[in-house]
Amino acid sequence: MIVDYNDIEIGDEMPPYISAPITRTHLVRYAGASGDFNPLHHDQTFVKMIGMKNVIAHGMLIMGIVGEAITFWIENKYLRKFNARFMSMTEPVDWDNVENTKDRATIIVSGKVVKKFEENGEKKFECEIIAEDALGSKKLSGFFIAALP
Amino acid sequence: MADRSKMGMEFPAYTFTVEKDKIIEFAIAVSQKESKEQINSIYYDEDAAKKAGYQGIPIPPTFPTCSFFWTGGGLMGTVKTLGIDLSRLLDREEEYEYFGSIYAGDVITRKMKVIDMFTKGKGKRTIDVTILESELINQRGELIIKYRSTLMEI
Numbered sequence: 001m002i003v004d005y006n007d008i009e010i011g012d013e014m015p016p017y018i019s020a021p022i023t024r025t026h027l028v029r030y031a032g033a034s035g036d037f038n039p040l041h042h043d044q045t046f047v048k049m050i051g052m053k054n055v056i057a058h059g060m061l062i063m064g065i066v067g068e069a070i071t072f073w074i075e076n077k078y079l080r081k082f083n084a085r086f087m088s089m090t091e092p093v094d095w096d097n098v099e100n101t102k103d104r105a106t107i108i109v110s111g112k113v114v115k116k117f118e119e120n121g122e123k124k125f126e127c128e129i130i131a132e133d134a135l136g137s138k139k140l141s142g143f144f145i146a147a148l149p
Numbered sequence: 150m151a152d153r154s155k156m157g158m159e160f161p162a163y164t165f166t167v168e169k170d171k172i173i174e175f176a177i178a179v180s181q182k183e184s185k186e187q188i189n190s191i192y193y194d195e196d197a198a199k200k201a202g203y204q205g206i207p208i209p210p211t212f213p214t215c216s217f218f219w220t221g222g223g224l225m226g227t228v229k230t231l232g233i234d235l236s237r238l239l240d241r242e243e244e245y246e247y248f249g250s251i252y253a254g255d256v257i258t259r260k261m262k263v264i265d266m267f268t269k270g271k272g273k274r275t276i277d278v279t280i281l282e283s284e285l286i287n288q289r290g291e292l293i294i295k296y297r298s299t300l301m302e303i
Contacts, residue, residue, distance in 0.1 A: 002236035033178035034219030037225075038235070050236045060214055064179030067210035076250075077193070077202060082210050083244040090186070104214045 003075075005116075005123040005148040017057055017069030021093040021105040022057050030061040057090040062107060062139050066131050069109035074146045074147030080124065084142035090133065103134035114143075122147035150267055150281045151272040151299070152232030159262040160227075163220035164285060165196060169193075169253035176209050195253075201290065205252030213285055213294050214247060216259045222300055231263070237302035246297045249287075277302040 020026075027041045039046035041058050042043040063084045070079070108131070115126040124147045131140040156171060173185045176192040190197035198206050221227045228235050251257060265280040278301050287296040 013261040022181070026178070026181055030160065033175040034215050035223060037218075038238070040238075060211060060243065061179065063243055064175075064209065064211045065181070066181050071210065075201065076207055076210060079210055079245075079247050081244070081246050083242070085242045086240050089239075138153070 001064060003149065005125070007149065008125050010113050010114055010115065010116060012072070012113040014109075014113075014129070016075050017065075017072060017109040019065050019109075020024075021098075021102040022061070022090060022107070023095075023105070024055065024092050027055065027057055028069045029060055030064070034060065034075040035060070036060065047062075054091040057092060058107075059084075059086040059140070062131055063142075064089060065107050066109050066129060066140065066142070070111075070127075070129070071142055075086065078146040078148055079145050080122075081143060081145040082142070083144070084129075086140055087138045090139055091098070107131050107132040107139060110132060111144075119143070124148075150232070150234065150268075150277045151300075153266055154265050155231050156266045158261060159260070159301045160221055160230075161215070162258050162260050164256060164258045165216065165219060167208065167251055167253055167273075171215075172208055172212065172253055175215065180213065181208055186231065187234065203250065203252070205254065208251050208253075209244065211243070213251075213296050214285070214298065216257070216260070216283065216285065217281070217298060220259065233279065233300065234265050235247075238303055239303055240298070241301040242267060242299035243296065245294060247291075247294055247300050249291060249293045251287065251293050257293075260284045260286070260287045278300060 031037055036058055045057050094101045111127045111129040113125055113127050124145055126145045128143045132138045154198050173193050174190045180188050182188055185193045191201050195206055218224055226256045261283040264282045267278050281298045287293050
């Protein structure tokens with residue numbers, strides 16, 4: 001884990017993070033934990049009614065996974081800003097067709113340091129982040145800013 | 150489409166206690182684990198958190214958004230208030246600014262307002278955007294986190 005500003009250089013890559021294939025159970029657990037009970041994320045009859053094939057993951061679950069990826073590298077307490085723009089939907093893995101559906105449900109998070117700067121007496125850096133599935137479809141792009149001692 | 154007359158609307162302030170078990174539940178959910186023993190110990194063990202330089206058990210980075218779902222009748226109530234069509238609703242963007250840390254046991258007041266409403270695109274392919282800004286203020290009156298949620302109706 002990085003703790004020193006001098007250990008970070010522009011161009012450094014964030015350690016890659018690969019999620020478990022997202023299941024419907026993960027969605028239900030996130031719904032309960034966060035309070036986001038939009039039926040889009042668990043109710044097959046609702047998604048059918050609005051013309052979609054499958055329930056989809058909460059964008060905020062994907063961002064939560066990215067948050068987990070970041071704090072694996074840079075401790076929570078050093079974060080100053082965290083931004084994500086959602087780019088595409090994520091369908092969970094189907095248990096009766098795991099081989100063909102696990103890649104669309106697996107989130108790979110990567111990132112690159114793009115800036116080092118001082119602000120308000122703190123030594124900060126900015127890291128751009130991308131989350132994509134194992135098929136290469138982009139789910140989210142964003143950045144975080146952290147201040148390090 | 151979201152009701153444009155709600156532009157600038159301030160939602161009633163909402164005060165809640167940050168429950169330790171809710172932090173654990175959230176940390177398990179975003180790390181896709183089954184039990185607390187499998188997650189980062191700073192989210193359930195106060196001694197571990199203090200050793201790691203926290204004053205208590207901290208919250209995961211995206212935990213603040215839960216406050217959106219815990220008030221105003223939850224997602225359905227908030228969406229209804231704003232006139233948003235649930236069947237068209239998707240997250241577009243989320244951004245947090247952290248000025249300090251929130252710990253288990255803190256009593257947080259959330260203030261939320263509508264800061265922008267607009268339509269993007271032309272003809273049939275338009276997207277209606279609503280941006281909400283929330284401030285989380287602790288029991289000492291300190292602004293700890295500010296976050297913006299950009300919702301879109303596609």
